[in-house]
Amino acid sequence: MSGVPLKHQRITEVLAKEIRSGRRPAGERLPGEHALAQRFGVSRTTVRAALAELCEAGLIATRTGKGSYVLFDGRPLEDSLGWARALATRSTDARVRTLAVREVREARLAEQLALADGEFVCVERTRELVADGTVVTYERSFLPPVPGIRELPGRGFAGESLTDVMLRAGLRPDHGEQRLAGRRIDAREAELLRRTPGDWFLDTRRTSRAADGSFVEHVVSLLDPDHFQLTLEFG
Structure with a gap:
């Protein structure tokens, strides 16, 4: 009700x-x-x-527990509910620009994620600091086309955050994995990030699943290494 x-x-x-x-x-x-x-x-x-x-x-x-996690400007980010909230909790004034929301078919990604269907809704975004306009992330989120998500390409977000839309659609991350590497960005990525082709960025691939193991989200992100780092606690 x-x-x-x-x-x-x-x-x-x-x-x-x-x-x-x-x-x-x-x-x-x-x-x-x-x-x-x-x-x-x-x-x-x-x-x-x-x-x-x-x-x-x-x-x-x-406080983030032992394990590996991402830092923004030296401070841990708890990003299980999305980068927007994670940065907001660290008093970081960042602005999200949605570049595209579209239906895609990615058979190879579906195979990697052990999914029977290769249909996704892809949300493509950048995130920039309000203070100086520095673009610090370029993200592509691949979501299952469940009710509440499959309508996004035609409806848009209507002022809601992606996190809120996902929660309302019943997509609640419980666990998953994140992989990180470094690579040089290409010409298109450089244009979106307002950098020079060949600049070095962190490349992360994060897959989230619900408590029952069902697929929630796969995010491919390029992170500015001047602001993001990876740390590991042990012992």
């Missing part, structure tokens, strides 16, 4: 009230995802969505 908050929004409201009222003092560590999931009777994916909203509102700060 319209007007009824989503599960993660209800959790966000409860925790935000506890934080603002002083019931949870500043700096106090929140219970872990498992404990919060048990408290509210929801999945850990729902808890993560609520924590992302609290982080975006500036009410909590998240």
Whole structure:
């Protein structure tokens, strides 16, 4: 029914009230995802969505655990819910430009992802810093053509972020893998990134899947190495 908050929004409201009222003092560590999931009777994916909203509102700060992850200007990015929110939580004023939204058929990608169907909706975007106009990412997101996504080429985003559209369509990332390499950009990429052909960029390939293992998103990104780095914690 319209007007009824989503599960993660209800959790966000409860925790935000506890934080603002002083019931949870500043700096106090929140219970872990498992404990919060048990408290509210929801999945850990729902808890993560609520924590992302609290982080975006500036009410909590998240710390990345051990493993490999991407940094922006030396600070960890939790990008499971999208680059836009990840950069927003780091007080980075960035602007997204959507270059194209179209239906594509990628048999080779489908084979790599072990998908029976090679049809995707591809969203092509760049992201630039508002302060100086530097383009820091060029991204191609490949999404399954499920209801809520298959209409994007004709409808557009209508002011919504890609993250919000995905969540509304039931595409909630739970786990996946990300690969990173470095390469020189070609002429078309250089034009989009406002750089010189042959400049060096980080090339990442990230595949996200839902808790049940179903495909959620495959993102191919070129990241400006002057701003993005990869770090690894161990021990």
